[in-house]
Amino acid sequence: MAPSATETVIVPVPEVSALKLQVLKGQYKEAPTTFDKDAETGKKGFEAAKYPHYLPTWNREQYYQPLQPFEHVEHGKDADPSFPNLLPEGSTVTHLTPTIGTEVKGTQLTSLNSAGKDELARLVAERKVVAFRNQDFADLPIEKALEFGGYFGRHHIHPTSGSPEGHPEIHLVHRGAGDNTIDQYFANRISSVAWHSDVSYEQQPPGTTFLYILDKPETGGDTLFVDAAEAYQRLSPLFQERLHGLQATHSGIEQVNASAARGGIKRREPVVNTHPIVRTHPTTGEKALYVNPQFTRDIVGLKKEESDAILKFLYDHLAYGADFQTRVKWEEGTVVVWDNRVTQHSALIDWKDGQRRHLARITPQAERPFETPFKT
Ligand SMILES: O=C(O)CCC(=O)C(=O)O
Numbered sequence: 001m002a003p004s005a006t007e008t009v010i011v012p013v014p015e016v017s018a019l020k021l022q023v024l025k026g027q028y029k030e031a032p033t034t035f036d037k038d039a040e041t042g043k044k045g046f047e048a049a050k051y052p053h054y055l056p057t058w059n060r061e062q063y064y065q066p067l068q069p070f071e072h073v074e075h076g077k078d079a080d081p082s083f084p085n086l087l088p089e090g091s092t093v094t095h096l097t098p099t100i101g102t103e104v105k106g107t108q109l110t111s112l113n114s115a116g117k118d119e120l121a122r123l124v125a126e127r128k129v130v131a132f133r134n135q136d137f138a139d140l141p142i143e144k145a146l147e148f149g150g151y152f153g154r155h156h157i158h159p160t161s162g163s164p165e166g167h168p169e170i171h172l173v174h175r176g177a178g179d180n181t182i183d184q185y186f187a188n189r190i191s192s193v194a195w196h197s198d199v200s201y202e203q204q205p206p207g208t209t210f211l212y213i214l215d216k217p218e219t220g221g222d223t224l225f226v227d228a229a230e231a232y233q234r235l236s237p238l239f240q241e242r243l244h245g246l247q248a249t250h251s252g253i254e255q256v257n258a259s260a261a262r263g264g265i266k267r268r269e270p271v272v273n274t275h276p277i278v279r280t281h282p283t284t285g286e287k288a289l290y291v292n293p294q295f296t297r298d299i300v301g302l303k304k305e306e307s308d309a310i311l312k313f314l315y316d317h318l319a320y321g322a323d324f325q326t327r328v329k330w331e332e333g334t335v336v337v338w339d340n341r342v343t344q345h346s347a348l349i350d351w352k353d354g355q356r357r358h359l360a361r362i363t364p365q366a367e368r369p370f371e372t373p374f375k376t
């Protein structure tokens with residue numbers, strides 16, 4: 001019988017475990033690509049991979065001590081700004097938008113000498129994200145790919161993600177063949193977009209970062225990027241000035257809790273670090289917004305409502321800024337390199353026919369974020 005207008009209807013509250021509550025406290029939104037318990041146990045969706053040695057494993061014996069500070073070498077500073085080694089005659093360079101994103105053809109990353117690698121760091125710092133087509137990177141032995149990436153900084157080992165057997169330094173993104181769980185995901189979510197700067201909770205988060213495709217759906221699964229330096233530039237000088245000097249906390253706790261909640265791994269105890277809201281890029285001197293909805297929690301010294309309002313404004317500004325964003329369409333052989341210090345990105349889960357999507361990331365850490373004084 002329908003309740004009368006005066007009757008109080010009590011809707012039962014579903015039980016939520018303490019662990020889940022802790023996960024829900026932050027805004028952390030689990031990407032539906034990063035872990036598949038069935039895959040770990042039953043190898044479901046692992047058949048017929050093009051790069052089987054890159055299939056994810058979760059080794060519970062990999063447990064590491066807290067990361068220690070290290071001195072980062074900023075190679076972009078040493079680069080020839082005309083890029084003679086990286087972009088030799090015959091290579092083609094196409095800008096995807098005026099501020100962010102470039103596509104390069106006709107150069108082979110694995111053949112670069114040190115000068116070419118320095119130029120790579122600089123080009124990526126300037127253009128924020130660069131897609132290199134027709135690369136042989138995925139076919140290198142994994143050790144060689146890591147050796148290449150290690151030039152740019154100490155390899156980050158992810159606290160929870162899957163990695164190829166014996167190579168915890170590789171972060172894998174794998175949505176298995178025949179995986180149709182996306183419908184379950186969208187039962188609770190309206191969108192798969194989750195803007196973030198990778199592992200910003202670390203004291204020295206990554207800089208020049210490499211993501212390469214191993215297998216892909218025919219269409220769909222593009223990656224979005226936003227230019228956080230241009231986002232800063234769009235703000236009024238008064239607002240920019242107010243942001244300077246502010247610090248925000250970044251937390252890795254929710255990611256580890258989410259992993260624990262689904263039976264995943266924890267390679268290190270989670271950390272919380274504080275970074276400036278406006279950070280300066282060591283090569284270009286550009287200032288960029290450095291808060292993201294996945295990992296940033298609060299602005300130090302503000303009351304909760306004040307902090308929430310400012311962070312929401314900044315997240316919305318970055319997310320709605322289609323006029324300072326770009327979108328990379330993956331092709332076989334594509335290596336995408338972004339500067340994680342001055343960009344944010346999001347995977348897209350928009351294909352529903354169960355085709356495999358498989359990528360590997362090499363994540364060199366960079367300097368501890370710093371800010372330089374506000375100047376108009
Ligand atoms: O799958 C993608 O397109 C990007 C995933 C991601 O966020 C990452 O590898 O850092």
Ligand SMILES: [Fe+2]
Binds near residue numbers: 196197
């Ligand atoms: Fe990411």
